[in-house]
Amino acid sequence: MENRLYKRDIISIADFDRNDLELVLETAAQLKNSPRPDLLKGKVIASCFFEASTRTRLSFETAVQRLGGTLIGFSDGGNTSAKKGETLADSVNIISSYTDAFVMRHPQEGSARLASEFSSVPVINGGDGSNQHPTQTLLDLFSIRECQDKLDGLKIAFVGDLKYGRTVHSLAQALCHFGAEFTFIAPKALTMPDYILEELDEKGIKYHFSDSIEETAPKVDIIYMTRVQKERFDETEYKHIASRYILNVDSLKDAKDNLKILHPLPRVDEIAVEVDKTPYAYYFQQAENGVYARQALLALVLNEVV
Amino acid sequence: MRKKLQVEAIRQGTVIDHIPAGQGIKILDRLQLLDSNASITVGFNLPSKDQGHKDIIKVTNRMFSEQEANQLALFAPTATINVIDNYEVVDKFKMALPESLQGAFSCPNSNCITHNEPVDTHFSLREHKGDVRLKCRYCEKSFSKDIVAEL
Numbered sequence: 001m002e003n004r005l006y007k008r009d010i011i012s013i014a015d016f017d018r019n020d021l022e023l024v025l026e027t028a029a030q031l032k033n034s035p036r037p038d039l040l041k042g043k044v045i046a047s048c049f050f051e052a053s054t055r056t057r058l059s060f061e062t063a064v065q066r067l068g069g070t071l072i073g074f075s076d077g078g079n080t081s082a083k084k085g086e087t088l089a090d091s092v093n094i095i096s097s098y099t100d101a102f103v104m105r106h107p108q109e110g111s112a113r114l115a116s117e118f119s120s121v122p123v124i125n126g127g128d129g130s131n132q133h134p135t136q137t138l139l140d141l142f143s144i145r146e147c148q149d150k151l152d153g154l155k156i157a158f159v160g161d162l163k164y165g166r167t168v169h170s171l172a173q174a175l176c177h178f179g180a181e182f183t184f185i186a187p188k189a190l191t192m193p194d195y196i197l198e199e200l201d202e203k204g205i206k207y208h209f210s211d212s213i214e215e216t217a218p219k220v221d222i223i224y225m226t227r228v229q230k231e232r233f234d235e236t237e238y239k240h241i242a243s244r245y246i247l248n249v250d251s252l253k254d255a256k257d258n259l260k261i262l263h264p265l266p267r268v269d270e271i272a273v274e275v276d277k278t279p280y281a282y283y284f285q286q287a288e289n290g291v292y293a294r295q296a297l298l299a300l301v302l303n304e305v306v
Numbered sequence: 307m308r309k310k311l312q313v314e315a316i317r318q319g320t321v322i323d324h325i326p327a328g329q330g331i332k333i334l335d336r337l338q339l340l341d342s343n344a345s346i347t348v349g350f351n352l353p354s355k356d357q358g359h360k361d362i363i364k365v366t367n368r369m370f371s372e373q374e375a376n377q378l379a380l381f382a383p384t385a386t387i388n389v390i391d392n393y394e395v396v397d398k399f400k401m402a403l404p405e406s407l408q409g410a411f412s413c414p415n416s417n418c419i420t421h422n423e424p425v426d427t428h429f430s431l432r433e434h435k436g437d438v439r440l441k442c443r444y445c446e447k448s449f450s451k452d453i454v455a456e457l
């Protein structure tokens with residue numbers, strides 16, 4: 001496959017077409033099967049976390065090391081020059097002049113796009129505020145493809161906080177390239193935002209609403225769980241919500257054999273621990289897959305031929 | 307022909323005609339026309355054959371930049387701009403909605419990086435169900451034009 005990601009910035013999942021997505025997923029699968037500790041040899045990667053996010057950072061840093069690259073950077077923007085009033089633009093300008101790629105996470109929306117305009121090397125967005133987290137979406141897609149052996153025409157249920165969950169929004173948008181059908185299961189106050197539904201309508205994607213995981217499980221291939229934050233509700237309300245939007249073994253009694261459960265992690269109590277032992281649980285493999293998805297991106301951005 | 311002028315003719319300048327009624331005041335404000343030295347004649351809520359009611363703005367000795375014309379298009383997509391010289395219309399063009407707007411408005415998302423950094427805002431425009439939506443190039447959020455413009 002032609003590598004159209006070479007030297008490209010990875011800012012938003014909206015910048016990817018179906019071919020780009022397939023290239024990353026195919027490369028991730030290859031790297032999972034046969035490690036390539038040479039692909040980033042001699043390359044220095046900046047890992048700049050202007051806000052702390054331990055899992056994402058460790059996942060990126062593992063990816064770099066597994067490909068033989070070297071890392072510089074920081075894990076918490078609290079003690080960088082940003083505090084002294086330096087603009088992000090200046091920081092990026094300088095740090096990118098030392099390195100071959102710039103991985104960043106930042107608390108403000110749009111920071112990654114802005115950084116790409118001031119960076120001399122490709123920028124990879126590790127999360128910008130509530131906006132984008134493209135590598136999460138790629139690892140989600142990779143996990144779905146891996147556990148279902150395909151991406152086309154799958155039925156996917158999203159459960160929990162669909163209003164603020166950016167991982168849900170990006171994943172739904174990416175799955176549109178593969179003709180998915182969605183079921184949304186969420187408390188009224190946390191339902192899928194209109195602008196996403198409008199996009200689905202425009203693309204002719206089918207979706208339904210439901211308020212029961214149990215009734216939905218027999219009809220879908222994937223249940224993608226997210227956390228409903230207790231803080232958003234009062235206690236009685238939360239108890240009611242918990243009874244409907246928490247996944248336990250009972251709610252899976254009529255599930256399809258191929259059903260798999262995903263979750264961006266960390267979970268709190270929205271998936272009962274007993275579900276971990278069922279064949280449906282796939283969230284820990286999903287987290288592991290983050291390293292392969294990130295390896296694939298780094299390899300493709302930094303090598304014309306992988 | 308019984309055509310009575312409702313707003314005085316000007317010798318030289320620009321006449322923005324067929325502004326949707328109610329938008330004229332926003333345009334004056336947005337283009338900071340009242341802060342300039344130009345003399346301005348306005349008509350609000352005038353009867354209009356096609357629109358029912360319209361606003362009209364006449365600005366003496368002043369032409370509009372492309373940036374200003376773009377902003378006009380956002381508020382008054384039906385407006386026409388008449389360039390006047392010696393009481394005659396020497397050029398006349400209809401507004402067209404621009405594909406993007408740069409540096410014209412700040413982003414309504416208070417957590418958007420554009421508020422802290424040395425860049426122009428950049429919105430791409432699209433029509434949705436009769437409304438114009440502006441999408442920020444940076445934070446990727448979409449807003450209706452009124453939210454963007456009335457900040």
Ligand SMILES: [Zn+2]
Nearest residue numbers: 413418442445
């Ligand atoms: Zn913005």
